[in-house]
Amino acid sequence: MTNMIDIDDVWKIYDVGGEKIEALKSVNLTIEKGTFISIVGHSGSGKTTLLSILGGLTKPSQGRVHIEGIDIWNLNDRELSAMRNRKIGFIFQFSSLIPTLRAIDNVALPVIYANGGGKTDRKATYEYARELLSTLGLGNKLQSFPSELSGGQQRRVSIARAFINRPSIIVADEPTGDLDMQSESEVMEFFSHNNEQEKTTFLLVTHNLALARMTDKVHTMKNGMLNQNNGGFTV
């Protein structure tokens, strides 16, 4: 199988008031295309920092991140932005919707940054946005603004947005945090289905071990270090 993501000796050191805080310490990880992995660990263990580095949102202090063989931190801003837009779908652990946009527009939003903005098939994008929202149980909320949606519904809109450009990688930080058990199970089913059918690679950060058990591999993080037991273990 092809390696989708290669993380090689990644460090992240923050300078907080002159004190060096090592958020990540020599993290190495290889993720094959189409795998569904989860990362578990206590708060502050560095999970989110790792996600943001491999998602091209935070520059590592040291080390390399390759996505499909491309060293993403060697790309210029335009290339890196294009990669985030086309290859990576983000699901954040907090509400991440644009308050002035309706649910359907929030889902379609990434399209304005695709191909330099405006050259993609908008009609097809909106049709797919409708389909995604309907699949996630929000077919009747297409025209609602975020303020008119519950926390769980907002979360599902942002999940739909992450899939709009049919990315190769989904990076999800506590994606089911605001969801009830039934919604959580539906979302995980949606992820699994997508993982199987589209061969999308999933990286899931969670505190929820039950959720982690549903993934192919589980990695643990502690004090900025990723477990080194040959790329993860099965819970």
Add this chain to the structure above:
Amino acid sequence: MNISQTSLALQNLARRTFRTYALLLAIAIVSGAIFSTSTLMWGVNNSLSKGLSKFGADLLVVPRGSMISMKSALLTGEPSLFYMEGGIMDKIASIKGVKSVSPQLFLTSVEGNCCVMGNAFIIGFNPKTDFTVLPWLEEKKERPFEMEDVIVGAANAYNVGDTVFFYGQNLTVYGKLDRTGVGLYDNAIFMNIERAYAMAEQSYKIPNVVPLKLVRGQVSAVLVQTEVGSKLPFISFTISKDPDVKVITAGNIITSVRQNLVTLFGSTLVLSFVLILANALMISAIFSTIVNERKRELGILRAIGASKMSIFKLIVSEAAMLTSMGGALGVFFGIVIMRVFQRTIIFNLKALNMPYLWPPASSIIMLASMAIVAAVVVGVAGAFYPALQGSRLQPYDAIRAGE
């Protein structure tokens, strides 16, 4: 409506309605002030250059002591009466470099049955030597100008073919001049100088009418046209040796009006530019706040694929949209206010010896566009630094800033 970078910017503006309207109003006031002031200044300048180019004379010789009255007559069409001996024309004509001279005689009609209207500014000219009236006829009868004819200025109510009467003499309106904004041409009634002398003599014979006090052979002004390449200062100096006359150049008149113009509008323009600077600073401060408020949102946009340039463009385009709308609003109000108060404006300008002619539509469109572009430049300049800051945010730091 499908989402786009433009609609996203518009929706962001609509998010804080009070702030957006307050900014719009502030920008509209400044652009409106700049547009109105520049339109008025343009109008005065336009009127001066158009009117004085039609004047056609390089020099104007008037009796000493009547220069101010002459300027007033020229610019506002205010009837002025002063006379000097016509013999001066021969002296002037003999000066080297003078191409032609032509006299003008100023008269004023009186109220009463003798005249079709009172206080009309009547100017006698010599059609044989004239180079300032006949060439500028906009419409005329299809025959030569005759003794019983008059020519009216554009602001005059009479039209070609109408009959008017002064001091018992019926006269036909032979032609009408193009509008210039310069009073002398727009308000006066021109007739053959010989007819004017005859009319003055006739005025003594009409009972209960104040006669025209002038003597045949006298003139009010002598218009001088010089040869191409001749030395105007030399000719002016030579004529000025005669202690009884004063020489006026078109440049003299334009300079004095422009001085008045600067006095009148200069402070408004200075104030407008101060306001522009204040607006730019205000926009900068407000957009800094906006960027701060929307850090997480900007971070999310970066996460879904917005480049630094896209973020920069988003913020700058919000400012550009806001200021262009404000600019357009200011221009609209400027036009409305100038149209509503146009009579008052023209009256007040005339009181200051400033002729006024509305600029042509093309110039108004150009000035309006310039005012709007200036507003946009102010907006973009004001939002530039905050936009740069917003675009430089690290996506993850920006996202976490809202936590």
